[in-house]
Amino acid sequence: MKQSGKIIGLSGPTVITDAANLSLHEQVKVGRQNLLGEVVRLEKHRAVIQVYEDTRGLCVGEQIVAMKTPLSVTLGPGLLGMIYDGLQRPLAPLAEAIGPFIKPGPHLPPLDMKKKWDFKSSLEPDTQVEKGQLLGSFQEGSHEHRIYAAESAEIESISANGMTIDAPLATYKDADATRAMQIWPVRVPRPCLDKKRPHAPLVTGQRVIDFLYPLALGGTAILPGGFGTGKTILEHSIAKFAEVDIVVYVGCGERGNEMAEMLNELADLKDPWTGKLLMDRTIMVANTSNMPVAAREASIYTAVAMAEYYRDMGYHVLLLADSISRWAEALREISSALEEMPGEEGYPTYLASGLASFFSRAGVVQTLSGDIGSLTMILSISPPGGDFTEPVTQACLRACGSFLMLDTKLAHRRHFPAINWQQSFSLYEKNMIKYFTKEVDPEWGELIQRCRHLLHEEEKLLEVAEIVGADGLQDDDHILMTAAEQIRSQFLSQNSFTEDAFSRPPETCGRIKKIIADFDQAMDELKAGNSKNNEELTDNRE
Amino acid sequence: MRLSEHIYKTFTHIKTHLVFVEKVQEVMLGEIVRVVMPDGRQVEGEVLSIDDGTVLVQTFDECTGLDIHHSAMIFTDRLKQAPLSPFMLNRIFNGSFQPLDDHPLYVPDKWWPATGYPINPASRERPRQFIETGISAIDGLNTLVQGQKLPIFSCAGLPAKEIVGDILQYARCPGSAGSEKGKFVMVFVALGLTHHEYAFYMETLSRMQTEFVAFINLASDAVVERLLAPRFGLTAAEYLAFELGYDVLAVIADMTNYCDALREVSTSKEELPGRRGYPGYMYSDLASLYERAGRIHGRSGSVTMLPVLTMPEDDMTHPIPDLTGYITEGQIVLSRALQSRSIYPPIDVLPSLSRLMQHGIGEQMTRKDHRSLASMFYKHYAKGRDVRVLEAIVGREGLIGKDAKALDFADDFEKEFIHQPGTSRSISHTLDVGKDLLIRHGLETFEDEKPETEKSL
DSSP: OOOOEEEEEEETTEEEEOOOSOOTTEEEEETTTTEEEEEEEEOSSOEEEEESSOOTTOBTTOEEEEEEEESEEEESTTOTTOEEOTTOOBHHHHHHHHOSBOOSOOOOOSSOSSOOBOOBOOOOTTOEEOTTOEEEEEEETTEEEEEEOSSOEEEEEEOOSSBOTTSEEEEESSSOOEESOEEEETTSOOOOSEEEOOOSEEOOSOHIIIIISOEETTOEEEEEOOTTSOHHHHHHHHHHHOSOSEEEEEEESOOHHHHHHHHHHHHHOBOTTTOSBGGGGEEEEEEOTTSOHHHHHHHHHHHHHHHHHHHTTTOEEEEEEEOHHHHHHHHHHHHHHTTOOBOGGGOBTTHHHHHHHHHTTOEEEEOTTSOEEEEEEEEEEOOGGGOTTSHHHHHHHHHOSEEOOBOHHHHHTTOSSOBOTTTOEETTHHHHHHHHHHHTOTTHHHHHHHHHHHHHHHHHHHHHHHHHOGGGSOHHHHHHHHHHHHIIIIIIOOOTTSGGGOOOHHHHHHHHHHHHHHHHHHHHHHHTTOHHHHHHHHHHHO | OOSSOEEEOOEEEEETTEEEEOSOOSOBTTEEEEEEOTTSOEEEEEEEEEETTEEEEEESSOOTTOOSSSOEEEEEEEEOEEEEOGGGTTEEEETTSOBSSSSOOOOOSEEEETTOOOBOGGGEEOOOSEEBOSOHHHHTTSOEETTOBOOEEEOTTSOHHHHHHHHHHHOBOOOTTSSSOOOEEEEEEEEEEOHHHHHHHHHHHHTOOSEEEEEEEETTSOHHHHHHHHHHHHHHHHIIIIITOOEEEEEEEOHHHHHHHHHHHHHHTTOOBOGGGOBTTHHHHHHHHHTTOEEETTOOOEEEEEEEEEOGGGOTTSHHHHHHHHHSSEEEEEOHHHHHTTOSSOEEEEEEEETTGGGTOSTTTSOTTHHHHHHHHHHHHHHHHHHHHHHHHHOGGGSOHHHHHHHHHHHHIIIIIIOOTTOOOOHHHHHHHHHHHHHHTTSOOOGGGHHHHHHHO
């Protein structure tokens, strides 16, 4: 590789070079150990490089090599079941190569270059294909990994079995061959024909979400909460139980032990919808809090590019990121190292626009081949001090479609998932109620009203009870409070370590129906003057 | 790689711990330098940044007496590294890994960088098995698990020091069979100690029965050394765990002094201050310490971390406890209210939490009934605490029978289960104390002790 220049300055993760022929956002290899970096600023005789790895030990005078491409991911069959770092380095092969600690070292290919794949295609040579047309597919675990034509051309030859991912699958008379593997710049959204309105729900298996704050396929949701409110456990539960084809899970600046836990669970558990191994539908990106911050910033883009790739095959993809605050903090660290003008709380002023454009990569799309695919995002937020007025939560609130507020008080009462049922919202609610009313139960919408009403009334009664004492309440109040308590403890809360961790919409509906029917019955009996029954109910409350 | 040390005398400016030298060729980021003062004294420092031959160096110690024209800087061509050897056991070092105990340094077996390397998430083994601290409120209800990081949140004036002393004395690692003793060692890092605390800890260390390595940084020592000491401590812990196969418990006290040192150094570098003046990268910096706890596939040892911090103004949303809580796996919270009722250790079990507890308890690890007993303790104690609020309004006489019973239980639970001055309990003893309380108050019945329950009613 040709040397482009030398290191002339070093400061934290930034390197200054005298290399002249660089372009903005181009990738470079830095120093003897070939650390990966990106050009972030250009001046007439020097350039500033943001290095994605630990820069300690770099020496002035070491070489800089330009790579001529922006930060990119490798896409192709074999992504599913892998665990990568924020730069798409495969972590399991890396551990095999250099041991359990991550040190600067070999650059391993993200995908297995030697593995042979069987390509199934019904196309014959001399057929004219259009850009985006399906050429054929690989069998990747339980998924059909579809390959599409990159250009409109006439096929010269088309290959079949035993293909490595860099071999040409189809050659054309007057265009470049199509290969299984492709390189895509992570910060560029993959193209689609059209973006559609979200219309169908993404069933998470969490009753409080599916029932009160439903999420749509192609939608975006945020989960802000202070520490100990169960963000990660909720994200893990959704990753395990959501009704989607593919899950991309990003551990962005969070704990290493959690990733180990997740890996273990995915390897053991089966997808409740299809009965297949969960690991077969999951890609993990792990850039834990002690790994370099610049790679943490890149990690969500690496993940979203892979997610879009599967979306383009007509799959429903769910991207979970834990947590977007750590991404924003990485952005802040980088920005401050570059001595940019700080905005609110030191975050760069482009935080909000950056987040908004990231959110806009979610959606239901008509792919280039005309299929429908979707990318849904659920992002957790870790507001400092649990204070939701901070810039990251506020910027996300403006861009997201669903706000699931995790409540410290509920968490302290061991009510999980600790989603607050007063301040959360979902903009998809109306459409999703329509869907559930049609598909699951005609009373769905009405039940939601009844459930909300009971919780609301309980809130008022609790205030009254605080003044007059529980004994000062009327009999009908007691019945209402019993019902509301049942909703809270048996319906809204779900223990993620038991069988109850996952609930299908008909079960969800059945459960709330029963609680409300019992409540109605108790009220009727009270009205009928059946005081004996009433006493029993009051006792049950204890 | 250079063949000799380089000496430069081209100082341009000096600002407390920061020294600028110009026209330097071939210098490495993070390189260790020695600054030679006009009177011949030498101070170590580290290269922070380089710009076109001008090098910014941060010194690890006071530079009083340094001047621009008669001082020299020696570039050593190496990074900050820890001298490691099995002989470091039972030794006491300062924050720069120099012996404090009047014995010479051993011949190092390995040199590892002080900052360590991140553990590959794919190589991590999930934490399991428990470490017995001897404190019932921790072992019974917020069990510490090997490979976990579990901080103690204290407030000024609460006996965090004594609790650390007890843990150093009594903590043990019962091994996988529950009886067989594993290879267990403690790494103790003390940061910013006053002389009073120093005397206390030195006395504790002299009575230690477990093997240990101690790193002591005094309040009067250089601030930069306070940032180094925990890194050296954890490098030593990683060496003992992953190279020699020990189960290591690293106790670090007090992280508040660490964070304040970080703020001080950051401000002197004229970095942009974040919340409460702490640098914006404090989360990542703390994570680079806390995340070094863990277990690794195919290695027998483990690093478990128990950092102690003091919450300024007793405020859990202060950046230090807040960022710590976001990284660690739970927290042990000390309470002023318990302290005022002379409960020792004053651990409030309600806001305390060990997230990994479920991986360290149960049959083969602690006891079969641990899980169910712990949730009973928690349930009844929480109920009693709720009633205590009510009692403040209606008075004890105004309570109905069930509530009064819960309140009595909470009182006795604090006095007999949580309170354990100067003693250590085995996990089985801890569970029995709590179980007896449940039976005595008639709150739960157990198959084998039913008659006794009825008697107490």
